[in-house]
Amino acid sequence: MSFASENDSQAVFLRQYRDNTTVFVGRWFAPRAENAPAQSGSDLFLETVFTTSSAGFKFSTAMAPSQLLSMFDALETGTQTNGANFVQQTSIGPISMVPFIRDGSQCVSFVGQWDPQTQTERASRLLGYYCNPASQQGENGAIEASPAISMIDAQEFGASFIKRFTVQLPDGVAKPSLAAASAQQPEGEATIPPEDGIAITTNWQGVRGTGALNFDKPSGEGTMVVDDDQRHCEGTWRHEGGSYNSGTLPFGSWYVYCNDSSFARGNYTSENASSVTGDGKDNSGQAVYFRQRN
Numbered sequence: 001m002s003f004a005s006e007n008d009s010q011a012v013f014l015r016q017y018r019d020n021t022t023v024f025v026g027r028w029f030a031p032r033a034e035n036a037p038a039q040s041g042s043d044l045f046l047e048t049v050f051t052t053s054s055a056g057f058k059f060s061t062a063m064a065p066s067q068l069l070s071m072f073d074a075l076e077t078g079t080q081t082n083g084a085n086f087v088q089q090t091s092i093g094p095i096s097m098v099p100f101i102r103d104g105s106q107c108v109s110f111v112g113q114w115d116p117q118t119q120t121e122r123a124s125r126l127l128g129y130y131c132n133p134a135s136q137q138g139e140n141g142a143i144e145a146s147p148a149i150s151m152i153d154a155q156e157f158g159a160s161f162i163k164r165f166t167v168q169l170p171d172g173v174a175k176p177s178l179a180a181a182s183a184q185q186p187e188g189e190a191t192i193p194p195e196d197g198i199a200i201t202t203n204w205q206g207v208r209g210t211g212a213l214n215f216d217k218p219s220g221e222g223t224m225v226v227d228d229d230q231r232h233c234e235g236t237w238r239h240e241g242g243s244y245n246s247g248t249l250p251f252g253s254w255y256v257y258c259n260d261s262s263f264a265r266g267n268y269t270s271e272n273a274s275s276v277t278g279d280g281k282d283n284s285g286q287a288v289y290f291r292q293r294n
Contacts, residue, residue: 001026001048004164007133010042024050030133044074048128050167065098068109068127075129078103083149089223089234090162091259092126099154100129106145107131108158130161151238152253152265160283163261198276199293202226204264205286210293213237213254213276226256226264226290233258237268244272254278264288 003011007030014025028046065085069075083099088110095112111127132145149157197214209228216222226233235256242248255265266280266288279289 001050001168002166003028003046005133006164009045009133022052024052026050026128043134045131045133046128047072047074048126048165050124050126052124065096065109065111065127066100068098068111068129069100071127072129075102079107082106082145082147083154084151086151086155086158086236088155088158088162089257090159091261092162092165092167095126095158095162097154097158099149099157101145101147102131104145105132105134106149106157108154108161110158110162126167130165151236152255155236155255155257156263156265159257159263163257163263197222198274200226200276200278200290201293202228202288202290204228204230204282204288211290224254224256226258231258231260231262233262233264235263242269244270254280 001013001024003009003026005028010029010031012027012029014027016023016025026046026048027044030043030045032042066081069079069081079100079102081098081100085096085098088095088097093112095110097108097110100107100109107129109127109129112125146153197212197216200211200213202209202211204226207228207230209226211224211226211233214223214225220239222237224233224235224237226235233256235254237252237254239250239252241252242250244250250270251267253265253267255263257263262282262284264280264282266278268276268278270276275292277289277291279287282288
């Protein structure tokens with residue numbers, strides 16, 4: 001495991017052998033400031049646990065990332081969840097996340113699961129948490145965590161962390177395939193949308209591509225895919241208000257994370273169940289927009 005920290009940090013790695021499994025623990029510390037009290041400790045802002053099992057053993061997938069807050073000593077006090085859980089599509093694979101506050105700093109807990117394809121392969125699991133380091137806040141100005149963070153903001157926070165975090169999977173471990181749910185109408189209207197979602201054309205700062213807004217999650221949200229010659233991106237869209245039978249057309253937000261570590265977010269409107277227009281910006285401030293593919 002490796003992490004590209006934005007501030008001076010120290011990493012500690014441990015390996016522990018148990019029955020049927022090996023556990024790797026990584027911890028990243030921000031050193032104590034020179035003017036801090038002598039009794040003050042270093043800021044532990046990232047702790048990860050990566051486990052690999054023996055052949056035929058499989059980890060339970062029942063654990064929710066919100067349960068992780070009771071598993072780490074550094075999170076026993078001063079923590080509070082401040083957003084809904086979500087699944088982040090990353091270069092590592094699908095990672096479940098829950099945003100929370102620790103002593104006034106924004107954090108996110110995470111857990112990812114790789115299932116063995118056959119009994120002769122090994123299973124593995126990655127879990128842990130990440131917080132804005134206190135030293136980083138001191139250098140860049142206070143980053144105050146909000147008592148309630150929106151889903152899109154939480155996804156961006158998670159993506160900005162995970163793009164700097166790398167895991168080398170052991171040999172023989174396979175990433176899971178993403179299970180698709182049945183197609184559903186996002187705004188709950190009587191008009192039937194295309195079964196596979198809405199195909200879109202995209203323009204990312206002049207680079208044209210294609211993609212789709214899929215109806216594969218509970219009503220009012222779905223996954224999103226963007227492809228062009230420079231990147232492959234996956235993310236989510238979410239309906240936030242309006243309806244076709246009212247004076248306000250359906251509108252919402254969207255977010256994608258890409259295999260080149262870039263990400264983009266924005267808003268969309270929909271005139272009917274088979275059309276959509278969206279616009280936004282990427283993490284470099286470049287314009288990104290899309291509309292349905294005719």
